[in-house]
Amino acid sequence: MDRGLKILLDIYWCSKGWKKPLISDEDFEIAKNEGYMFDYPAPVSHEETLDQIREITSRISPADVANTFLYSLSTRKLEYRSALGSYWYAVSIPPHKSTEDHHCYCCGWYPWKITPDAYELSHGLNVLNFERYKWGGVRHVQANYALFDLQQFLKLPVVEHTAEDEGILHDILDCVNELEPSNKAGALQKLITKKKILRSNKQEIDVLLDILGICGVLSSDRNPCYAVRFCGESDRNPPEFTNDRSYPVNHWKASDGICKERYKIVFGKEY
Ligand SMILES: [Zn+2]
Structure with missing residues (x-):
């Protein structure tokens, strides 16, 4: 493992979970020079963020992100997994204006601070990159993460998935058939x-x-994916909703099965 990656993975997380991020200047420079950590970003307006998203998604094809997602399955290189979520979210964001200066409740955009406090400084883009390498991302449906993830995606070495990867995806999806109809994503x-x-x-x-x-x-007619019917941040989880997975799999049940239409669009072949 690169030294910079080890530094990034150790800052935010320990065996007990999240921890207060502390890093020496020397370690930060190492991780930054290797491309794993970043200075706190300059502010980017809502409009400019959407412009950058439109520009970057025009340079990426569905086949690119499907390929790397598959590649991540056998290799456990999670940074290759994340972009499939970010791409399909980013490409689906409709033109809109942000109603608030501090946060867009449609696409999840928030402004980077002109004068960040200590907490903001120690998180910034770095916590996003940590989540990307640690879990394959978490905040795919926030405009800031989706844009950052796709920017980093274009810097990754080119890879090719194998038949083994496709087999793993099929084994994952075949599990749906073994569930009770009312089972949700947690059971899967x-x-x-x-x-x-x-x-x-x-x-x-x-x-x-x-x-x-x-x-x-993994979506349903009731709660389709963003590309079919975009769902803004404020409409994803009604207040009584307790499932903390991401929309729309948080509304999915085994009886909804696998959306073969979307599988074909996303992975370029019949399920
Ligand atoms: Zn927005």
């Missing part, structure tokens, strides 16, 4: 974890299922 995660289909852990599989929801493979 537990079954995939129990069957040890891929080198992984609970958190990674939770995120993997989030991504399969965002791209629409």
Whole structure:
């Protein structure tokens, strides 16, 4: 593992979970020079963020992100997994204006601060990159993360997935048929974890299922993916809703099955 990556992975997380990020100037320089950590970003307006998203998604094809997602399954290189979620979210964001200066409740944009406090300084883009390498991302449906993830995606060395990767995805999706009709994403995660289909852990599989929801493979007619019907941040989880997975897999049930139409669009072949 690169030294810079080890530094990034150790800053925010320990065996007990999240920790207060502390880093020496020397370690930061190492991780920054290797491309794993970044200075706190300059402010980018809502409009400019959407422009950058439009520009970057025009340079990426669905086949590119499907290929790297598949590649991540056998290799456990989670930074290659994340972009499938970010791409299908980013490409689906409709033109809109932000109603608030501090946050857009449609696309999830928030402004980087002109004078960040200590907490903001120690998180910035680096916590996003940490989540990307640790779990394959978490905040795919926030404009800031989606844009950052796709920018980093274009810097990754080119890879090619194998037939083994496609087999793993099929084994994951075949688990849906073993569930009770009322089972939700949590039960699917537990079954995939129990069957040890891929080198992984609970958190990674939770995120993997989030991504399969965002791209629409695990979605429903009631709650389709963003590309079919964009759902703004404020409409995703009604107040009484307790499931903390990402939209729309948080609304999915085993009886909804696998969306073969979306599978074909996302992975370029019949399920
Ligand atoms: Zn917005």
